Amino acid sequence: MTPAAPRRHRRLGEPTLPVTVILYALVFLGLAVTLLPYLWMLSSSFKPNVEIFSGTAQLIPSQPILDNYVNAVTRQPVGRAILNSIIVAGVETFAVVVTSVFTAYPFARLRFPGREVIFMLILGTMMIPSQVTMIPTFILMKWFGWIDTYQGLIVPRVMAPLGIFLMRQFLLTLPKELEEAARIDGCGRLRTLLYVLVPLTGPAVATLAIFTFTASWNEFFWPLIVVQSNEMWTIQLLIAQLKAAEATDWGMVMAIVSLSVLPTVAIYVMLQRYFVKGIAMSGLKG
Amino acid sequence: MPRFRWWNEETRFAWLSLLPALVFFGTFVGFPFAYSFYLSFHEWNMMAETPTWVGLENYTALIREPEFLRSLAQTAVFTVGITACIVVFSLGTALLLDQKLRWIKLYRTIFYLPAVTSLVAIGIVWVWMFDPQHGLINQALRGVGIDGPLWLADTRIALLSLIITAAWRNVGYFATIFLAGLQGIDNTYYEAARIDGAGAWASFRRITLPLLKPTIVFVVVMSVILSFQVFALVYVMTSGGPAGSTSVLVFYLYQQAFTYFRMGYASAVGYVLFVIIFVLTLLQFKAFGRTVEA
Known part of the structure; x- marks a missing residue:
């Protein structure tokens, strides 16, 4: 297996622009689904409980704190x-x-x-x-x-x-x-x-x-x-x-x-x- | 003249270096495997001095026990659901990862990440994702004006929630196996098809799918075997609930053995599990034999 080797486009020849856009869109959708739980885990770990239960899902904590780790x-x-x-x-x-x-x-x-x-x-x-x-x-x-x-x-x-x-x-x-x-x-x-x-x-x-x-x-x-x-x-x-x-x-x-x-x-x-x-x-x- | 030609220095050295392995596998696989067969014909709560012989009673009790039949059925639903998800999404992901895209190695790294993350951690994070009030999923749904379901607390969709979580964990892993299969397909097939004017879909149907068949069989059987043994996710996310709606075979076994201490009965459950997995493994060998010949 040589995954590192540069690969030719096998199925589609040189892809047209719309095809390329769709491919990237699908990849980024997959990346988002894969990464969101990790981001949600990390972001919750830096939020005070007040913010966690505030009813708004923010992926970036408004003011990150370390209290949870200390606790x-x-x-x-x-x-x-x-x-x-x-x-x-x-x-x-x-x-x-x-x-x-x-x-x-x-x-x-x-x-x-x-x-x-x-x-x-x-x-x-x-x-x-x-x-x-x-x-x-x-x-x-x-x-x-x-x-x-x-x-x-x-x-x-x-x-x-x-x-x-x-x-x-x-x-x-x-x-x-x-x-x-x-x-x-x-x-x-x-x-x-x-x-x-x-x-x-x-x-x-x-x-x-x-x-x-x-x-x-x-x-x-x-x-x-x-x-x-x-x-x-x-x-x-x-x-x-x-x-x-x-x-x-x-x-x-x-x-x-x-x-x-x-x-x-x-x-x-x-x-x-x-x-x-x-x-x-x-x-x-x- | 050597007394016994086969009992030479080489053989002695070989058996000596295999001795630890023989002792180990005898103690931790051979003995438990036989002893749990013995136990499955007995009743024992580990308090009594010795197990009591009950014949086939544990096995006949299985067939009459609705809880057992229910967890068997739920295991089957879980297995079919997760395996369908995996074949579709893992193959899709692998096809994407086989394309010439910028930073493709980074994408491959990220997609595999859940496979190195523990099921317990994933279970807890997804409990929090599924939280009806403050979880990410329902908050996002609320953002677009949908009242999300109760997920793990709803008897009708708790099992589905588990399938979603297990799919999230395993799609990247099986995509890596599919990708290896895809990269094993000779490029000249595709080039020849292109010269003959075949489009992308035709190439996929006529070249990729048939040549990928051994990989597909492998993935399906692996997925079925793994799903039949699902435990950690269930233990952490639902403990079999609500109202037993996510109790699966291994969770049932665990409860019978380590909550109720019905060691004999639990061993019988274990043997049913073993037979199911054994048959599936044989099917895998058979399927492989056939696809390789074809």
Whole structure:
């Protein structure tokens, strides 16, 4: 996929002026629909409640204030929730990257009996919706005493079939000669993997890490089940209960939501090329 | 002489490095998958020492339970609605994004933005968008002299409101997949059609649509699978209400398991969900096989 290449106008030849105008009009309509909720969220977060409930929808606050953010940080456990999310998403991302590389390696490089069967089994787990395994996993957490702990949040998420698949696909594209040279020099398999292959996996690791971090930051169902106390809330859990608790204070709610959205949007905007690559790679499974 | 040729150093290393994965998937997928099948034939509230065997009772109870049938039907409505929206708007968006326009990369970036935003955040923002009194939508409608509906508080259109929100979230994501499909179509087809005097519509009907068929099938099945599992939006926006009008399958499952602690019954619901998704996935494979051969 080369989305960056300048493209010819394929369907229409050189478009006439009215066609161009219509195309731009449609694009701007789409952009407006996409962006309005974000603008509405941000603008509400900078408005005093008097203005929010004044009955006139102004996208630009007449006099922007920071009170909502101050209230958010002082009245709600926002700092703790963000810290929890960073810990969970951070550890999970690191773990998924490491386990994906190590698990992908034998599938990409070694010949051994059972290879195809195990690979299909691991990929096959993707066909089981997580809601089906959720109840017994919750029961497991009870047995382990992991309810309401970081282990409970993280451990059931430290491996991902899609990550193993992406890594295997990537390792397959690397030339085998690299490792053979190292092996002839007397390097063991583990050392070859660590010192020859791993340094080359940069782009795939970046893609996988970004995807995992975003997904983990946004995850809701599992934290909802395994977390019980306010101290263990992730940012998504905090937001989810705000609606009920603070239904009247939309300014503060939108301030917290804005804070929660910021990291993933920032990561996406800065590291977009990896997202494009990731979509192309996961498209391979079709 | 090697004792067993297949049990060599390579095999040993492979199985050793796969050991963590086998333990992990066995513990967190294999065991739960089997155990929830076991539970679906039992009654258990997690207080009793052990589950009680009830045979097929959970499954027969499903068929008689109006709440379950209702959430199944509502899930189907949601799924059909969202999938229709996605095919039309995502393909439309992808066609636009495939044009030679100024700052096209910026537009692509913006259209994908909702896909990296959490469903919980989106849910809350749209609750506020839909607010009958002070929300953006009804205020805008009031500006042009229309009295907007109650949206999430109206039993007849709460589900529609959820579909609008889910469509807003997913159109850009699926447009990116459609765009990749469009860019995979060889330009020479279009050039040949143009030389033959085909207009834009004819090119779209005769070239784009047929060649895009595998992508369309992929998008439809992915959308159906995702929609059947919708949960976060419902939990955050309506909690299944008003009057159960937005209760969907996974929300129903969640309530049965973690509000009423009917673990066996909820497991049976989960297995119904699994069978539905499994069949859909098989259909996807079949459809792909066919379109690729055709």
